[in-house]
Amino acid sequence: MQTVLxxxxxxxxxxxxxxxxxxxxxxxxxxxxxxxxxxxxxKIFGMTKGETLYTxxxxxxxxxxxxxxxxxxxVELQPGYRVGLILNRDNVAEKIYLNQKVxxxxxxxxxxxxxxxxxxxxxxxxxxxxxxVRIKVSRKATIVENGNETIIAPFDRQFNSKKVGQRAMxxxxxxxxxxxxxxxxxxxxxxxxxxxxxxxxxxxxxxxxPAQAAGMEAGDLVKEIDGVAIEDWNSLSGTVQENxxxxxxxxxxxxxxxxxxxxxPQSVEKSGKEVGQIGVMYQSPVEKxxxxxxxxxxxxxxxxxxxxxxxxxxxxxxxxxIDVLSGPVGIYxxxxxxxxxxxxxxxxxxxxxxxxxxxxxxxxLPALDGGRxxxxxxxxxxxxxxxxxxxxxxxxxxxxxxxxxxxxxxxxDIQRFFF
Numbered sequence: 001m002q003t004v005l006x007x008x009x010x011x012x013x014x015x016x017x018x019x020x021x022x023x024x025x026x027x028x029x030x031x032x033x034x035x036x037x038x039x040x041x042x043k044i045f046g047m048t049k050g051e052t053l054y055t056x057x058x059x060x061x062x063x064x065x066x067x068x069x070x071x072x073x074x075v076e077l078q079p080g081y082r083v084g085l086i087l088n089r090d091n092v093a094e095k096i097y098l099n100q101k102v103x104x105x106x107x108x109x110x111x112x113x114x115x116x117x118x119x120x121x122x123x124x125x126x127x128x129x130x131x132x133v134r135i136k137v138s139r140k141a142t143i144v145e146n147g148n149e150t151i152i153a154p155f156d157r158q159f160n161s162k163k164v165g166q167r168a169m170x171x172x173x174x175x176x177x178x179x180x181x182x183x184x185x186x187x188x189x190x191x192x193x194x195x196x197x198x199x200x201x202x203x204x205x206x207x208x209x210p211a212q213a214a215g216m217e218a219g220d221l222v223k224e225i226d227g228v229a230i231e232d233w234n235s236l237s238g239t240v241q242e243n244x245x246x247x248x249x250x251x252x253x254x255x256x257x258x259x260x261x262x263x264x265p266q267s268v269e270k271s272g273k274e275v276g277q278i279g280v281m282y283q284s285p286v287e288k289x290x291x292x293x294x295x296x297x298x299x300x301x302x303x304x305x306x307x308x309x310x311x312x313x314x315x316x317x318x319x320x321x322i323d324v325l326s327g328p329v330g331i332y333x334x335x336x337x338x339x340x341x342x343x344x345x346x347x348x349x350x351x352x353x354x355x356x357x358x359x360x361x362x363x364x365l366p367a368l369d370g371g372r373x374x375x376x377x378x379x380x381x382x383x384x385x386x387x388x389x390x391x392x393x394x395x396x397x398x399x400x401x402x403x404x405x406x407x408x409x410x411x412x413d414i415q416r417f418f419f
Contacts, residue, residue, distance in 0.1 A: 002339065003332070003335065003336040003339060006335055006336075006339040006346060007060075007331075007332050007335045007336075008060065010335055010346065010349070010350045010353065011060055011331070011353075012038060012060070013181070013350060013354075014178065014181070014350065014353055014354050014357050015038055015039075015060075015062055015063040016038055016063070017177045017178060017180070017181040017354070018063070018174045018175070018177055018178050018357060018358075018361070019036060019037070019038070019063045019064065019065050019174065020177055021173035021174045021175070021176055021177030021178075021180075022065040022170060022171070022173055022174045023036055023065050024173065025166075025169050025170040025173040026065060026067050026159075026170045029162050029166040029167075029169075029170055030156070030157060030162070031067050031068065031069075031157060031158070031159050031162060031170065032051060032067065032068035032069075032151065032153045032157040032158070033051070033052045033065055033066070033067055033068075034051075034052065034053065034066045034067065034068055034150075034151075035052065035053045035054075035055060035064070035065070035066040036052055036053070036054045036055070036065055037054075037055045037056075037057055037063050037064050037065075037066070038055070038056050038057065038063045039055075039056055039057035039058060039059055039060050039061070039062070039063060040057050040058075040059045040061045040062055040063070040064075041057050041058040041059040041061075042057060042058045043055050043056075043057055043058075044056055044057060044058050051140075051151050067158075067159045067170075068153030068157055068158045068159065069153060069155075069157075069158025069159040069160045069161065070159045070160075075098075075117065075143050075145075075150065075152070076115075076117075077096075077112045077115035077117065077123065078112070079112060079113055079114065080111065080112065081098065081099075081111070081112040082099065082109065082110075082111055082112075083096055083097060083098055083109070083110060083112055083123070083125075084096070084097035084102040084104075084107040084108070084109050085097075085107065085108045085109075085110065085123070085135060086104065086106060086107055086108075087106070087108060087135070088138070091135070091136070092135075092136045092137065092138050093123065093135050093136065093137045093138060093141055094138045094140070094141050094142070095141060095142050095143075095144060096123075096137070096141060096142070096143045096144065096152075097144045097145075098143060098144065098145040099145065108127065108135070109127065109128050110123070110125040110126060110127045110128075110133060110135075111125050111126050112124070112125040113125040113126065113132075117137060117141075117152050117154075118153070118154060118155040118158075119154070119155050121136060121137040121138075121139065121154060122134055122135065122136050122137055123135045123137060137152065139152075139154050139157075140152075160385075160388075164376050164379050164380050164385075167376060168373055168376040168377075171369050171372050171373055171376070172362075172369065172373060174361060174369055175357075175358035175359070175361045175362045175369055175370075176358070178354045178355065178357050178358030178361070179301060179305075179354070179355060179358045181351070181354045182300075182301050182304070182351040182352070182354040182355045182358075183297045183298060183301045184297070185297075185347050185348070185350060185351040185354070186296065186297035186300040186301060186348075186351055187293050187294055187296070187297035188347070189344055189347055189348060189351075190292070190293035190296040190297060191288065191290065191293045192344070193286060193344060194286025194287055194288045195286060195287050195288070195289060195292045195293055195295075195296045196284035196285070196286055196296075197284060197285045197286065197287050198232045198233055198234070198284055199221065199232065199233070199284070199285050200221065200222040200230050200231075200232060200233045200235065200236040201219065201220070201221050201222075201282075201285050202216060202217070202218055202219065202220045202221075202222070202252075202280050202281075202282070203218060203280070203281045203282050203283040204218050204280070204281040204283075205217060205218055205279065205280055205281075206279035206280065206281065208279075209266070209277075209278060209279020209280070210263045210264055210265060210266055210277075210278045210279055211263060211278045211279045211280045212279060213263075214250075214261045214262060214263045215259075215261055216250070216252065216261055216263070216278075216280065217254065219254065220252040220253070220254050220259075221252060221253040221254075222236050222250055222251075222252050223251045223252065223253055223258070224249075224250070224251035225239050225240075225248050225249070225250055225251075226239075226248055226249050227249075233282050233284070237282075240265050240276045240277065240278055241265075241275040241276050241277075242275075242276065243265055243276050244265050244266070244267035244268070244274050244275055244276035244277075245264065245265065245266070245267050245276070246264065246265070246276070247262055247263070247264045248262070248263050248264070248265065249261075249262055250262070250263055263278050265277055265278050266278075266279075300351070301351075301355065304351075304352050304355050305355055305359065308355060308356055308359050309359065312359070331353070334349070335349065365398060365402075366394045366395050366397060366398020366399070366401075367395045367396075367398035367399040367402055368398070368402075371394075371395065371398060372395075375391055
């Protein structure tokens with residue numbers, strides 16, 4: 001149960017912030033957002049606030065922000081439709097009932113002759129007295145069909161009506177928010193646990209080792225080796241490993257005083273090579289500093305981004321096979337393992353997953369955010385959009401291929417963990 005809860009929180013947070021990026025920039029661009037969904041499939045919870053339906057859906061496989069004009073969600077009133085209109089004091093239609101009986105004495109029934117619910121915002125037709133009438137429609141009018149209400153989407157509030165830059169930013173904001181989330185999580189961890197300083201401070205001394213024999217103690221800060229300044233632990237360990245059996249003069253600071261110690265690293269074989277060891281253990285000291293926490297968060301986000309891109313490059317060049325990929329099952333099992341090591345490790349794992357989600361979505365593949373951004377780039381170069389039907393076909397094929405890949409990866413996960 002603990003693993004299930006951890007997985008839901010981690011995966012839900014990643015999806016939520018990804019979709020939040022799309023949502024915020026869609027609203028900034030003036031796009032009508034019809035639904036903000038976490039999960040896919042059947043709805044298990046829904047709440048309407050303003051003009052947007054917020055839902056949680058059954059399958060934890062992603063989420064979406066459904067924007068007006070992205071799909072065929074617009075309602076066209078064809079000639080011959082019988083509609084009922086609720087008018088305000090200015091005789092402007094605020095509610096349009098389709099094909100159903102309306103128990104309201106103020107409703108105006110009419111048979112539609114023509115209608116424009118996107119640009120002109122009007123309906124023309126014949127009322128019950130067979131008089132031809134033209135009724136203006138409110139920009140916020142709702143259409144009621146089979147008990148379901150849908151807000152109309154004037155053209156200037158549809159996704160495709162916006163400038164290419166606004167559309168691109170709306171799509172790019174999803175992956176961007178995944179990187180922002182990772183950065184914020186890393187900063188929070190650094191504020192709570194401190195930032196590793198990587199100072200060459202001895203954490204513990206191994207019994208009967210060269211360091212103990214020379215009088216080195218836990219807490220000693222190594223400042224120099226043979227007169228060369230030691231800035232961090234990597235410098236210390238590198239110098240020791242490169243000098244097996246060679247006496248080295250250590251300048252250490254202990255309780256505010258400097259001491260000179262002579263150590264001779266013992267020679268040990270490591271990966272077929274002789275290296276030096278002095279018998280000490282290291283645990284990086286930490287410092288709780290808000291400014292350094294911000295720098296640490298940015299550095300961690302960058303380092304993991306570079307690492308994931310490097311691994312992705314090896315997958316593309318054939319250095320890795322598809323068998324190394326993990327789907328939802330693999331992520332669940334990894335989350336189960338990480339959760340055993342505490343909340344901070346789980347948060348670090350979530351940050352890494354968030355970066356991974358951001359990178360994967362930016363790949364220029366059909367159906368992904370990166371694929372859509374590629375089409376926007378082509379549109380910007382051509383000065384006109386790619387044919388919507390052709391673009392839709394490309395994205396559809398992309399979705400099918402991604403589903404096939406997901407099935408293959410999930411099957412690999414099942415075989416790896418359960419057989």
